[in-house]
Amino acid sequence: MTVFYQTTYSSPIGDLSLLADEEGLLGVWFLEQRYFQRGYEEILALEEDNRHLIAARKWLDAYFKGENPSLSALSLCPRGTAFQQRVWQLLQDIPYGETLTYGDIAQRLNCPSAQAVGGAVGKNPLSIMIPCHRVLGSRGHLTGYAGGLDRKNWLLAHEQSAI
Known part of the structure; x- marks a missing residue:
């Protein structure tokens, strides 16, 4: 059974929902955007950190400070065709x-x-x-x-x- 982890990140342009599992980061969505958590609408996620959510928040912190952070520290796992x-x-x-x-x-x-x-x-x-x-x-x-x-x-x- 897959365990999902979720947190909210407050950015200068609105709150983001971050979703991860043990393998990596699955999604980063603005709370009211189209296709919000598409494919994950029915999951139950723990409202707690895992290493992928911590890394994502650090990446976002750097990005919003005007840096160009590398994606190499992240394990991106988008699901799609x-x-x-x-x-x-x-x-x-x-x-x-x-x-x-x-x-x-x-x-x-x-x-x-x-x-x-x-x-x-x-x-x-x-x-x-x-x-x-x-x-x-x-x-x-x-x-x-x-x-x-x-x-x-x-x-x-x-x-x-x-x-």
Whole structure:
């Protein structure tokens, strides 16, 4: 039986729910975002820390201080389809302070549909850590962030100001 652990992290742009099991970090969601805890709605989680939640909080602390923390100290375990996993892996390669478009990602994955990429990006369960906020629409405009466009704008400005 899998044991789940959950905590809340207070960020400058709203509270985040962090979920982990013994293998790693499963999700980081803004409390009112679309797809909140998708796939985990029916689980019972202990409201206590484990090593993955502690590491996630340290990472978030550094990020919100304007640092570019490495993901290497985290064990990210997002669950999704094979296509979603490919998209989420590519998102992790977008450098801090830079952006790509949905079309750029589709092209890099040899996928004919930027909309399919958008669907996978939107279901990213690890907000901020897998940086879906770094993905823009075709003309470089803000679009499609499950946590809200105001947060996406804040995150992008935060990274630009920290560079």
